[in-house]
Amino acid sequence: KILGMDPEEEVGPEDFPHSYKGVSYARRFWIIISGSLSHLILALLIAFFAIWLIGTPVLTNTVGEVGTIIEESGEETPAYAAGLQPGDTILSMNGIGMSDWEEVRSFIVDHPGEEVRILVSREGEELELVARLKRLEGGNGFLGISPRTDTERYSFLGSLGETGRWWVEYSKGVFYSFYRVFNLSTLKQLLGISEPTMERPLTVVGISRIAGQLADEGMYPFLMFLSFLLLFLSYINLLPLPPLDGGHLMVIVVEKLTGKEIDMRKLYPVAVAVLAFFVILFLLALRLDIFNPINLP
Known part of the structure; x- marks a missing residue:
């Protein structure tokens, strides 16, 4: 927990210079982005070692x-x-x-x-x-x-280049998955109006099932799936919505541009709405994962 990041937390004058609001905008930016950045770095490392040591099918x-x-x-x-x-x-x-x-x-x-x-x-x-x-x-x-x-098989340098290509292609896949969440066809699947397909949101139940199936196929597909999940977590956390890290980044940018401090408590209703959306999405997706599980071909 970072001192002063909670708007309800009282910060004394002696602690303010070391609190969240007391440091520079650049320092705050790196504090917020560090979580997503660590997920991204870990995803790239796993992908690189899978490509270099195992080879790509x-x-x-x-x-x-x-x-x-x-x-x-x-x-x-x-x-x-x-x-x-x-x-x-x-x-x-x-x-x-x-x-x-x-x-x-x-x-x-x-x-x-x-x-x-x-x-x-x-x-x-x-x-x-x-x-x-x-x-x-x-x-x-x-x-x-x-x-x-x-x-x-790739050399060390060749694996670096292949990892870069993987990053670009899988990033496209992540952004496409964001589009699928808000797609009408996905909504129909979640509500039980249309037959569920493989292109739908997954919960930890569905993810675990797919991970198990991929593990049976070998180490490479399992590791690349794990890399994709980490990449997905990295990007989704940067969506400019409170209470996600992207919401905090948006506040930092607005405060820097306007020179005015934003009262985070005024964003509570937005944060509650975002959380409610994800909870409902999770429950609807969980129903599909339990009663209509995905089986990879």
Whole structure:
């Protein structure tokens, strides 16, 4: 607890120079931001050591598994019917070169119902197979394969660069999750109006469940999930809303710009409203985590 940070706390003249209000605006800024900064640093350290010591999984254009039957219809998957086998490396589809899984996945999704010529490398030989992609309910194409995962290793400096890229991409994910909280579709899920999906707020119950599932998949996905959680906590605490740290930062900035001290007691109603929102959000999300838990594919 920082002396004088509670507006109800009495601070004597002899203690004022060392209290929260007695130090400079810059000192107050660093006091408030230190918690979020420590979460951010810890997230980056965990991500860096996971990337450097374990390596990142990379989805390749080599077939890992071939599905045999489509459960909903009982039909053979297009991949199985075409003769695709685990270990086949997809070189091209309809003459378009494929170098990674994302290119393969995008092509499949974008060509529902079409007949596709698939050139593969199998045990050193090139074979051309023909598959007719299924059309899923959402309109996407479906072949019925999953990729083989390889591990890409990085040097110390390479791991630093990869951690930076991870930070940028996961930060986008955090900000997108903020948007999802205030999205109409999320509200419908929380209120039980629509079917719950994987894109929804989670409580500690849901987070623990996902963490357990990822731990079964290996150390790397578990550590990266932990890093994401720390990154999320770092950013959400900086939202400019009392009683979050971001609310205190907003007060510091306003006081610095106006030269006038803000009575924090006047912000109590806002703080209560924010707390009430998070409590209600937690209870609604907890109901989903208990009765409609998320199972990772």
